[in-house]
Structure formats: C-alpha cells, structure tokens
Amino acid sequence: MKLLAHDVDAHEMIPSTRLGDYFGQPGRIMGALFEATDRLRPDPTDTNMHVEADDVMEIDSDSIWKVKGPKAPSAIDLNRRVEVLDAMGIEKQLVFPTTAIAAMMVGGMTDFGFEQRFGGDTSMLEGLSRPEFSKMFLRAYNDWAIENANLADGRIRLVGIIPTSDDVNDMIGEIKRLIDGGVKGVYLQADVPPGGVSPAHSVMDPLWRLLEENNVTATLHIGTEFFFLDPRWTFAETFQDLFQSPEIPNTNIGMFATCHMAIDNYLNALVLGGVFERFPRLRLGLFEVGGHWVGPAARRMDMYCEVFPGSAAAKYPMKPSEYVARNVRVSPFNFEPVHRYIQDDPNLVDVFCYSTDYPHVxxxxxxxNKMLAKVEPLGEEITAKFFRTNAEWLLP
Incomplete structure (x- = not known):
C-alpha cells in the first residue's frame, strides 16, 4: 500500500511485573491482581499480563505483525513506538491503556462480576476498597498519559480516562487537567449515565463544548460494559469455555457478542438527543466493539424519526445517519467483513477506520494486509478513506 495509514486503536501493554515501576502503589496492586487471575485460570497465550518481559525484541516485519502481548516491541517502552509505526507504514496512532481499563472494571464491577472475571480475592488491595483502588490507579495512569502526551511530535497520542461520576463537574475537571497536559483524546465510560443523566442532557453540554473547542477526541472503547449488562446473563454451563483478553479477562462468547450494546445505547442518546446538532465539530471514536452494528443502528434511528415525527430528533436539519457519518468514526475488528458494511451502507463510507489493536491479540x-484485501477491491478512494482519511477526523 502506497499511502501511510493512521491507526485509531492501539495500546500499551505493560506486564504485571513492571506495573509498579510505572504506576507506583496502584501498579503493584494491579500486578498482584493479574497474578491472582493467572493462578485462578492459567493463561498460556500472548494475552497473559503476568509475565516477565523487557522491551528488547528487535523491530522487524515479523515482530510487529506477528508477536502479541507484553513481549512485543514497544508494548512497554513507548519511546520505541515510533520505530514500530515507521516499520508498519503508519503515521499517527491513538494509544489506549490496557491495565487502566482492567482497573476501571475492578472498581465498578458487582461482587459477582469481580469473582467471575478476577477470582474475587481482594487481599492484595492493601486495605483499599475496589472503587478506592480504581480511582488511585486511574489518577496514576492519567499522570503517565500527561507525561507522554507529546511523543514523536504528536504521532503517538495517549488517550486519558474519564471515569463516570455522579457530578459532571468532576469529569470536566479531569478533562481540563488532561487538556492542559497536552492529551488529545479521552476515553469515556459507556455503561452508566454520565453525571446521573443522559449524555444529551444540558448539564453535559459544558463537557462536550470543552472537547469540541479544544479539538479533543471523545472515545468509547470495550471494557466499560460491566454495569450495562448483568454478568449473570452469561452464567450458564454452556458459557464456561473462557478465553482471555487484556481488557476483559475470563470472558466468553456471550460477553463478546454483546460488548457493543452499551456503546450502541450511548450513541443513540448522543444522536437522537441532539448533541451533534449542538456541537457539530465534536469528534467521537467507537473502538473494539465491532462495526457490524453501526449500519443497523443508523437505519434504526432514521426509521424512528419517521415513526415519531413530533420528536425533537425528527426536527433536526439532518437525519441521524448523517450525524453518524459526519461526527463518528468506528474501527471494526480485523476479522469482520468491513467491505460488506460499506457496500450495504455506502452513506457511512466515511465512518469506518483501520486499527491494529497493537499489541493485543x-x-x-x-x-x-488482511484488511487491505477486503477493501482494495472497492477502489482506491475507499481504500484511502478506510486506512487514512476517515481517521483524520480523530487526529486533528
């Protein structure tokens, strides 16, 4: 491929044995949690966070495209990431956390969910409650994101985390701190209403305005769906075939097949609630929950505006699908038939973006090359959109 791509979803993957070096006390605690999880259900795969690893692997075409997990080049040392991007043919990359997602889950899960995913042992929390630990870790992670906010002159962009609070001013305050520190993207939780209200409520407008005015990208990502769906929905004998993901350890096919639902719901509130009408330059990325649902969601919202012509959403100057096409970008999984999604909904051709999820499995x-084989038959223009120009909206 001749053009340089952009990558809208990659990660750090600092292993449990090194977390204390980077994040202090909360890092040590999270490392012990990963160790306990590995004892509960030993993971022999590259997703295992409880490994001894140093960032020393040579950067070449085999290591960057085939090696996964904490041993992959620059999984730990982001100062090496620009070499990986150059080898991959990528210009810019959004870098999401790995462990901070897990820490946010630990703080927000029900006791049943925590036992299901992490084993239930809290002895390593050093007297902290799970929410207290989560808050401490997320603060340390955001500090680290600020310290690394301007790597490679903006080619590598770390995404800060904004946990949901009952007081939207708490969320706004942390966004301001991240913006002042140079961070260009924030990761919002999709599982519970922010500030105790719909994302479309006027009390949230200062938050959306802050992001819009500063050209900071809002994102929703897998890993924050634990309040949206009760984990008991997949508590059955036939759901005991577990597999490992850094964001959602000890998961199963039922959890993965529904991980988009919280984000679909959040997008529904933003679009039908008029957020993109009030903030036309608000940038939103939806990552690692697939792309299969996006076209049906856009068509569904269009349909209900016709069914309910007296609703506020039906009176906006644009259709819901048009707001999605203008303001929203989505990275499909790399095993999905994204070419079919584009063919089925050509009005959403500007929505879909390439991501590596590096170094996650x-x-x-x-x-x-896999995604190029799918979209290249659609033509040079669509190929350029998928690999580069669509993502420019998220990488101003």
Missing part, C-alpha cells in the same frame, strides 16, 4: 496477525 484481538488485532490479529498481519492485520493491514
């Missing part, structure tokens, strides 16, 4: 091996 869900990104699949040799993902760029």
């Amino acid at each position: 869900e990104g699949t091996k040799d993902s760029m």
Whole structure:
C-alpha cells in the first residue's frame, strides 16, 4: 500500500511485573491482581499480563505483525513506538491503556462480576476498597498519559480516562487537567449515565463544548460494559469455555457478542438527543466493539424519526445517519467483513477506520494486509478513506 495509514486503536501493554515501576502503589496492586487471575485460570497465550518481559525484541516485519502481548516491541517502552509505526507504514496512532481499563472494571464491577472475571480475592488491595483502588490507579495512569502526551511530535497520542461520576463537574475537571497536559483524546465510560443523566442532557453540554473547542477526541472503547449488562446473563454451563483478553479477562462468547450494546445505547442518546446538532465539530471514536452494528443502528434511528415525527430528533436539519457519518468514526475488528458494511451502507463510507489493536491479540496477525484485501477491491478512494482519511477526523 502506497499511502501511510493512521491507526485509531492501539495500546500499551505493560506486564504485571513492571506495573509498579510505572504506576507506583496502584501498579503493584494491579500486578498482584493479574497474578491472582493467572493462578485462578492459567493463561498460556500472548494475552497473559503476568509475565516477565523487557522491551528488547528487535523491530522487524515479523515482530510487529506477528508477536502479541507484553513481549512485543514497544508494548512497554513507548519511546520505541515510533520505530514500530515507521516499520508498519503508519503515521499517527491513538494509544489506549490496557491495565487502566482492567482497573476501571475492578472498581465498578458487582461482587459477582469481580469473582467471575478476577477470582474475587481482594487481599492484595492493601486495605483499599475496589472503587478506592480504581480511582488511585486511574489518577496514576492519567499522570503517565500527561507525561507522554507529546511523543514523536504528536504521532503517538495517549488517550486519558474519564471515569463516570455522579457530578459532571468532576469529569470536566479531569478533562481540563488532561487538556492542559497536552492529551488529545479521552476515553469515556459507556455503561452508566454520565453525571446521573443522559449524555444529551444540558448539564453535559459544558463537557462536550470543552472537547469540541479544544479539538479533543471523545472515545468509547470495550471494557466499560460491566454495569450495562448483568454478568449473570452469561452464567450458564454452556458459557464456561473462557478465553482471555487484556481488557476483559475470563470472558466468553456471550460477553463478546454483546460488548457493543452499551456503546450502541450511548450513541443513540448522543444522536437522537441532539448533541451533534449542538456541537457539530465534536469528534467521537467507537473502538473494539465491532462495526457490524453501526449500519443497523443508523437505519434504526432514521426509521424512528419517521415513526415519531413530533420528536425533537425528527426536527433536526439532518437525519441521524448523517450525524453518524459526519461526527463518528468506528474501527471494526480485523476479522469482520468491513467491505460488506460499506457496500450495504455506502452513506457511512466515511465512518469506518483501520486499527491494529497493537499489541493485543484481538488485532490479529498481519492485520493491514488482511484488511487491505477486503477493501482494495472497492477502489482506491475507499481504500484511502478506510486506512487514512476517515481517521483524520480523530487526529486533528
């Protein structure tokens, strides 16, 4: 491929044995949690966070496209990431956390969910409650994101985390701190109403305005769906075939097949609630929950505006699907038939973006060539949109 791509979803993957070096006390605690999880259900795969690893692997075409997990080049040392991007043919990359997602889950899960995913042992929390630990870790992670906010002159962009609070001013305050520190993207929780209200409520407008005015991208990502769906929905004998993901350890097919639902619901509130009408330059990325649902969601919202012509949403100057096309970008999984989604909904051709998910195993091996084989038959313009120009909206 001749053009340089952009990557809208990649990660750090600092292993449990090194977390204390980077995040202090909360890092040590999270490392012990990963160790306990590995004892509960030993993970022999590259997703295992409880490994001894140093960032020393040579950067070459085999290591960057085939090696996954904490041993992959620059999984730990982001100062090496620009070499990985150059080898991959990628210009800019959004870098999401790995462990901070897990820490947010630990703080927000029900006791049943925590036992299901992490084993239930809290002895390593050093007297902290799970929410207290989560808050401490997320603060340390955001500090680290600020310290690394301007790597490679903006080519590598770390995403800060904004946990949901009952007081939207708490969320706004942390966004301001991240913006002042140079962070260009924030990760919002999708599972519970922010500030105790709909994302479309006027009390949230200062938050959306802050992001819009500063050209900071809002994102929703897998890993924050634990309040949206009760984990008991997959508590059955037939759901005991577990597999490992850094964001959602000890998961199963039922959890993965529904991980988009919280984000679909959040997008529904934003679009039908008029947020993109009030904030036309608000940038939103939806990551690692698939792309299969996006076209049906856009068509569904269009349909209900016709069914309910007296609703506020039906009176906006644009259709819901048009707001999605203008304001929203989505990275499909690299095993999905994204070419079919584009063919089925050509009005959403500007929505879909390439991502590596590097160095997570869900990104699949040799993902760029796999996705190129799917979209290249659609023509040069669509190929350029998918690999580069669509993502420019999220990387101002």
